[in-house]
Amino acid sequence: MSNQPNRVVVIGVAGDSGCGKSTFLRRLTDLFGEELMTVICLDDYHSLDRKQRKETGITALDPRANNFDLMYEQVKSLKEGKSVWKPIYNHETGKIDPPELIHPNKIVVIEGLHPIYDPRVRKLLDFSIYLDLSDEVKAAWKIQRDIAERGHTLADVMQAIDARRPDFEAYIDPQKAHADVVVQILPTNLIADDRDRKVLRVRLIQRSDVEGLQPAYLFDEGSTISWIPCGTKLTCSYPGIKLFSGPDGWLGHPASVLEIDGQFDHLEELVYIENHLSSLNTKYYGELTELLRKHPDYPGSNNGTGLLQVIVGLKMRATFERLSKKVSEHLVAA
16 A cells, blocks of 8 residues: 555553443544544454353453454554454444454554453554553442443342453453553542542553653652642532642552542633643643543543543653654654
């Protein structure tokens, strides 16, 4: 292909179902534009269809239900600028449909349950994120969705969560040790014995040992900071808002943490917080706030989920631009 990109940047977005991958991908599309980005859902590499999984008792979370050899070969080919015939898993029918032709693009995002699982695929990734939903929040969200929207009982929902847990803990959760950044969604510390899980504490764990990744921080790099913003500059309803930033360890790696607990009422006021954050990789003053204001309806826009996801998106953009520039310089030198 004459218009194939000089350098394909591969991004991995990992996490359990219902942890916010779709919203994060929409935020990435805002940053990169649809024409630069091709998203591949790794469900397409299921080697067992729904009927076969039911017959064998092997869940989609189990590596045996997925074709990692084909996934590796195809991601490698795309990264090398070659087109591939990618299989299609049909979520409506639960069957595997005939493949579709996928051309390489400047950015290829592989998202799903296992993008960081296979060491071969992991090595192809230029940037990886794991979306880590705590058990308490996961249960609250699933209960809310399945009872309200799907008519399930509480017992059904808890049984479904418990049935998934062993495979999740064995095959999905360990991937967070290998991710460049992790967004953790946890119960708030601002309300004692909170059961609603509507107010969230969200932590961005940024590994300090990843080449080219400059962690975002509050006020002073390397310092441990707890900050309650000024109430007249940032409107926050009960229980208020608290930010934290500082060095930490993460599953054997040095890391830098940025945490937001609570929620805000007016997105336009976020420029006040943005002003106190450094190493955001924004291109102009207020870009972070503008990106959040673009879609106030996205889940998590009024708390740390949206804010920290946008920061990760800006880091991914910086990685893409750095790697593309490297290739351009190499081509000019050659």
